[in-house]
Amino acid sequence: MWPPVTAAIARFRAELRDDTSAVATSMPRLTWTVESTEPGWVQAFAELRSDGRDVRLDGPDSVLVDWPFRPLAEREIRRVAVRATSTEGASTDWSESLRIEAAFTDSWPGVPIGLANTSDEAQPAVLRTTFLVDAPVRRARLFFTAFGVADFELNGQPVDAGILAPGWTAYLDRLVHETIDITAHIRPGSNAIGARLAGAWFTEKYGFHGQQKRIYGEQPSLSGHIELELESGAVQIVPTDGTWRATGDGPIRRSGIYAGEHHDLRRTEPDWSRADFDDHMWKPVRVGGAACPSPKRALPRPSDASRNFPSRKSPPRRPERRSLTSGRIWWDGCASV
Numbered sequence: 466m467w468p469p470v471t472a473a474i475a476r477f478r479a480e481l482r483d484d485t486s487a488v489a490t491s492m493p494r495l496t497w498t499v500e501s502t503e504p505g506w507v508q509a510f511a512e513l514r515s516d517g518r519d520v521r522l523d524g525p526d527s528v529l530v531d532w533p534f535r536p537l538a539e540r541e542i543r544r545v546a547v548r549a550t551s552t553e554g555a556s557t558d559w560s561e562s563l564r565i566e567a568a569f570t571d572s573w574p575g576v577p578i579g580l581a582n583t584s585d586e587a588q589p590a591v592l593r594t595t596f597l598v599d600a601p602v603r604r605a606r607l608f609f610t611a612f613g614v615a616d617f618e619l620n621g622q623p624v625d626a627g628i629l630a631p632g633w634t635a636y637l638d639r640l641v642h643e644t645i646d647i648t649a650h651i652r653p654g655s656n657a658i659g660a661r662l663a664g665a666w667f668t669e670k671y672g673f674h675g676q677q678k679r680i681y682g683e684q685p686s687l688s689g690h691i692e693l694e695l696e697s698g699a700v701q702i703v704p705t706d707g708t709w710r711a712t713g714d715g716p717i718r719r720s721g722i723y724a725g726e727h728h729d730l731r732r733t734e735p736d737w738s739r740a741d742f743d744d745h746m747w748k749p750v751r752v753g754g755a756a757c758p759s760p761k762r763a764l765p766r767p768s769d770a771s772r773n774f775p776s777r778k779s780p781p782r783r784p785e786r787r788s789l790t791s792g793r794i795w796w797d798g799c800a801s802v
Contacts, residue, residue: 471502472501472506472549472551472555473499473500473501473558474498474499474547474557474558474559475498475500476497476498477495477496477563478495478496478497479493479496479545480493486542486563486564486565487568488566488568489569489644490537490569491536491569492531493537493565494529494530494532495513495529495530496529496530497527499549499557503551503553503555507525508526508527508550508551508552509524509550509551509554510522510549510550511526511549511550512549513545513546515534515545515546516534516543527549537567538567539571539572540567540569540570540692541566542565542567543564543565543567544563544565545562545565546560546561546563547560568644570608570644570692573690574690574702574704575608575688575704575706576706577686577688577705577753577754578592578686578688578706578707578709578711578750578751578752579612579684579687579750579754580592580684580711580750580751581711581748581750582713583684585713586668587669587679587683587684587719588684589662589664589685589715589717589719589720590662590715591659591660591661591662591711591712591715591737592659593657593660593710593742593744593747594658594708594710595657596655596656596691596703597654597655598651598654598656598693598701599653600695600696600697601695601696602648602694605647605648605692605693606646606647606692607619607644607645607658607690607691607692608644608689608692609630609631609642609643609660609690610631610640610641610642610643610689611631611662611667611685611686611687612664612667612681612685612686613662613663613665613667613686613687614630614631614632614662614665614685615630615661615662615663616630616661617645617660618658618659618738619647619650619657619738620652620738620740621738621739622650624645624647624650625645627643633666636666636667636682642689647691654740655740655741656740657738657739657742658703658738659738660687661717662685663717664682664685665720665721665722666681666722667682667685668683668684668721669723686751686754687705688705689704690702690703690704691703707749707750707752709749709750710750711747711748711749711750711751712744712746712747714732715732716730716732716733718732
């Protein structure tokens with residue numbers, strides 16, 4: 466006797482990633498795969514279920530399928546399940562429900578802030594503030610954008626593994642914002658959040674042959690807010706504003722996309738992002754100073770960005786000198802006279 470044919474939904478995700486429930490669109494596309502013991506199993510139709518509503522989609526499509534339900538509202542959480550039926554009439558069971566979070570907001574209470582008294586062009590800065598949590602927290606999110614790039618620590622710990630966030634954009638026309646789940650980092654009582662800020666693409670000089678110049682801005686800025694959703698249903702907001710403090714004396718002395726970074730590790734202060742850190746030597750931040758288009762949504766970064774970029778150690782290589790028939794000299798891949 467032949468074993469019965471079995472088929473099941475093996476993978477189900479929204480948009481392009483399955484390592485996060487967060488999406489940056491109100492109508493995320495859905496993708497699923499079916500594993501079956503039947504060779505050549507072909508989908509005849511699929512059914513999607515959400516909020517008590519079932520939608521049938523005829524045909525074999527199962528990759529980046531258009532969202533068939535009402536659009537997600539900002540910060541809304543929805544669950545969706547799928548099942549598929551083959552051309553032979555065999556159906557899978559319903560999949561486990563997929564949690565989808567609309568990790569974007571159109572509300573932006575934070576203002577651009579940065580280092581108030583700069584001593585160098587495109588000067589990196591370290592910024593921080595403290596806030597009090599006196600009620601149980603159900604969910605906490607950090608929304609941020611930057612004229613430049615920023616990475617954050619909360620209560621002494623990095624909030625994620627991202628780098629160069631939120632990435633390049635045409636700063637004069639639009640900004641993109643990122644969303645980070647920081648629920649696990651919040652503690653009762655006093656909390657502190659800090660950001661390392663650098664100019665990156667915003668303050669970079671572009672051009673050739675001695676004609677390089679900055680086209681976006683002179684100094685980096687940061688804008689964003691923490692949103693604490695309390696168990697009571699109330700919402701507490703911690704925005705970027707004039708209560709933040711900043712210093713230009715951090716370990717990153719210079720920073721550029723092309724020139725790289727200069728670090729002075731003697732200037733490292735291990736507790737700079739903790740609530741009990743003494744920041745009386747830091748100065749109030751500069752508020753404003755950058756035109757701030759309404760930030761648009763960005764695709765959330767992987768929860769562990771480093772896993773997508775495996776590293777490999779290359780063996781040492783000594784420069785080679787070769788004479789070319791043209792009379793020029795070749796040094797390690799670079800021709801010179």
